[in-house]
Amino acid sequence: MGLQRAGFYMALVHYPVLNRKGEVIASALTNLDLHDLARAARTYDVPVCYIVTPLNDQQALAGRLIRHWCEGIGKTLLPNRAEALERLRVVEHVGDAVLEIEREWGKSPTVWATSAREQEAALSHEAARRILERSETPHLLLLGTGWGLAPGALGRADALLDPIRGVDGYNHLSVRCAAAILLDRLLGNRGGDR
Amino acid sequence: MGLQRAGFYMALVHYPVLNRKGEVIASALTNLDLHDLARAARTYDVPVCYIVTPLNDQQALAGRLIRHWCEGIGKTLLPNRAEALERLRVVEHVGDAVLEIEREWGKSPTVWATSAREQEAALSHEAARRILERSETPHLLLLGTGWGLAPGALGRADALLDPIRGVDGYNHLSVRCAAAILLDRLLGNRGGDR
Numbered sequence A, B: 001m002g003l004q005r006a007g008f009y010m011a012l013v014h015y016p017v018l019n020r021k022g023e024v025i026a027s028a029l030t031n032l033d034l035h036d037l038a039r040a041a042r043t044y045d046v047p048v049c050y051i052v053t054p055l056n057d058q059q060a061l062a063g064r065l066i067r068h069w070c071e072g073i074g075k076t077l078l079p080n081r082a083e084a085l086e087r088l089r090v091v092e093h094v095g096d097a098v099l100e101i102e103r104e105w106g107k108s109p110t111v112w113a114t115s116a117r118e119q120e121a122a123l124s125h126e127a128a129r130r131i132l133e134r135s136e137t138p139h140l141l142l143l144g145t146g147w148g149l150a151p152g153a154l155g156r157a158d159a160l161l162d163p164i165r166g167v168d169g170y171n172h173l174s175v176r177c178a179a180a181i182l183l184d185r186l187l188g189n190r191g192g193d194r
Helices: A031-043 A056-070 A073-077 A079-085 A094-105 A125-134 A175-187 B031-043 B056-070 B073-077 B079-085 B094-105 B125-134 B175-187
Strands: A008-013 A049-052 A088-091 A110-114 A139-144 A159-161 B008-013 B049-052 B088-091 B110-114 B139-144 B159-161
Touching: A008 A031, A008 A094, A008 A175, A031 A049, A031 A056, A031 A079, A031 A088, A031 A175, A031 B175, A049 A094, A056 A073, A056 A079, A056 A088, A073 A079, A088 A094, A094 A139, A125 A175, A139 A175, A175 B031, A175 B175, B008 B031, B008 B094, B008 B175, B031 B049, B031 B056, B031 B079, B031 B088, B031 B175, B049 B094, B056 B073, B056 B079, B056 B088, B073 B079, B088 B094, B094 B139, B125 B175, B139 B175
Parallel strands: A008 A049, A008 A139, A049 A088, A110 A139, A110 A159, B008 B049, B008 B139, B049 B088, B110 B139, B110 B159
Antiparallel strands: none
């Protein structure tokens, strides 16, 4: 019942991102980000949400969390969480996610990046939704942690999506909430509302 | 630029809610819930997000967190977080939030509750949005933590909103993500998209 014709993937990027001072860093994982993004991915039927971090200890942490909920006692206690967290896949670089999707589809994904900053020539969510409805190319959406994607990650993108605008200029949603709203706008089942 | 004619408020309810076994409990605060809901409230210009808990230590915890970000060092480091967290108000019961809104508007708010379960006669998000566009009565949206609002809280509601449906039956978003999607559907600036 998903609207997209080809696969739509997302990646939560921990490197390269910016810190508060605008420096390029590898951010630390946030436990709840992984849960929330996995649950949103499952809800909107995004097959994989990549967790991108080049740091070994952070990869191990993510792996432990995923195993706990997908194989361990977590699965018994809360089976629907396993259904969500099994959509997470830990990779070292954005390029690894791109390659994996390319192997799956036989063509490179179009990469979209998100930014809270207003940009000339950014793609509206409505236009992005229309593209997904008819595209035969897979898409990968990059979501930045910390203070957002660094130029090195933005530079990989084929297009930038518009920021989520509230009712005035304030534009500081958490990455968890921004991701949920974006999935709803791009893939949500309209008219499924009674 | 908000669409609603009268005030739209929300409340994150920690009591009475259900636990995994369906028992009525007071749930513990989650630090990130407070941040995420405050940021979403600020984004969609919801004037107040009530944090409902009857537990004194939890009220104190919420108060400390709010003061840290609105008055303390947090405000200096991250002024936009103060703008968000100053919209949080800690109250003991849902009834205290209702009374406060009543004092502000001179009339009782219509109370809407959310549930992840399908319910007969629930209000669609589209219908709820149209009501808000022309209503002169304030509204209060109750969001449940834990395993959702207990009957004692649902019983206070004038109407239930539809659950957020994904592309199939899976319906287990975090309260943070569900709140963000609901605000976007009820109050989001449509057509603001380029």
